[in-house]
Amino acid sequence: MARVLFLGGLGRSGTTLVERLLGELPGVCALGEVVHLWQRDLRDDERCGCGAKFSTCGFWRRVGALAFNGWHNVDVDRVHYLRAAVERTRHIPRLATAVEAPEEVHEYAEYYSRIYSAAHEVSGARIVVDSSKHSALAHVLRWSNDIDLRVVHVVRDARGVAYSWTKSVARPETDGAEHMTRYSPGRSALLWNAHNAAFGLLARRGVAVRRIRYEEFVSDPKMALAGIAEFAGVDLGASDLDFLYDGYADLKVGHSAAGNPMRFTVGRLTLRRDDAWVRSLPPRQRRLVGAVCAPMLRAYGYPLNTEVPSR
Template sequence: MTATTVVYLAGFGRSGSTLVERLLGAAPGWSNVGELVELSRTVARADERCGCGLPFSRCPVWTGVGEAAFGGWGEDVLDLLTTAQRRAARQRHLPRLVASPGHPSGASAALRAAYSRVYRAIARVTDARVVVDASKGPALGQALAGAPGVDLRVLNVVRDPRAVAWSWSRRVDRPHATSGPAEMWRIPARRAGAQWSALQLEVEAMGRLGGVRAARVRYEDLVADPVATLVAATAELGLPLAPADLPPVVDGRVDLAPSHGLAGNPGRFRSGPVALRVDDAWTTEMPARDRAVVTALTLPLLAAYGYPVVSRPSTGPVRGPVAGPVPVDRLETRSTR
């Protein structure tokens, strides 16, 4: 049986994984599915909207995936996925997963078997050779590495942590939700900085110790030149795309087609032209104390990833995160806890 190739986007929320996912999902033979980890936890149970605009239960793609994988998304299937994720892929499980990647526990084996069926069904229903999963949590990604019939590669999406912390302090609507809070939760800057550092160290461990083939994309570089950045990243992953495979940038805009991505921020549920422009409001609007705290908490990795300790508003035409019909933070995704 041919293995299903999966590009797993890992990183902290509000770092731009939604844009990366949708650009890659537009390539021939690639299919993006949003935050797959949320399918059983929230999306199917609350019948949230798919990226195509239809409720999950009425989306022909996800209905087809459920039928192909399990004979349907019954409560027993959703419970199986949720329980397996909880028992095998919480962040506290990561040290064991990294230390023994080739020796899964019983819970890890159950998780791998279930996800193998889901990924295989996605590839079949969408006629894809590569599935892009933006679930982001390192523990889940490491747990799925080595799953039978799955060839998993990790793409780490990073953004300046001070911009990330500023984003987490802002209000973001959840227009795709059919129940629950109308806005996504917010977290204070000090917590965002600490979690950013911890999660990035976990992603580093996946690549260096966990035997997972990995590459990294800085969101700032992506916005400056999306095509060149993703061509380089996919080549590093061993899944090379040509420039012509990706949506072109015309007059500083990229056209995003609708997709079947699940969960996350509202940018996943919008389509059409997205303008690439500077969004460095945090450099002038973020309280100085918050900026100092986040800088201190992330200092070693700031240098490692090429971010300046002291940042000033950009004067260039195309450096910074992405904005579109809505502010940049609405185009990015939330983290997996």
């Protein structure tokens, strides 16, 4: 049975940073956002985190051969159909309350379990990390008998997430021709509530879930990684966190299938808390997001009053 550490939360919450640092730990293999592999990699042949096209990356070629006897045997249209049928936020209540999941849920989960199992074998790692984030996918995966699922729920202040979604970020995989999705602050606030609540529901269904706050993770990454490693069942040695320095991490090449541009970073990665939203998110939008997300912000320990003092 493949042990999978699933990183969940709304996008722009810091999951890629958490994944990159986890990927440096012994016995851990970070796969990126596997949920996007079917389209971005199998169909569009975008670049792996190592820089090579997916079709030419040796790691992913071996995974595909072991999981499906070659990626050409994957019916991508079928995967897309199954995703639409079972892996949407609106399906979560049904997935969470069902006594038994429909056959399509098991079929969809099997595509992922095959990849996880093959990645385990190819990498030799004890644990694989999937940073797909999607709460509905986590609810699907919990039904698989072939996956030992553990979830790290990454939370960031909703106002910081909202500000990040307003920024225009080019996708390196497309040489700048495409940009990452953008949401209005109101839209991101609603999504923040929905996705984070879904992970709370997942925990109540018996899945092992550990919640971490992005702000605390960045402030003390060594302590945060040690806690996640213990949760995942990774035994750390005295030198296993030596890639972390004062204010930065030294990263090796990874094989992230999809994710934000940070997945291409090799070498020094600055570690600093991004609080630009405090002064850059317009007060009206800050108050809107704060009001919409107030109950959960309070539950997660975030202050509701973040007005910028006048100078």
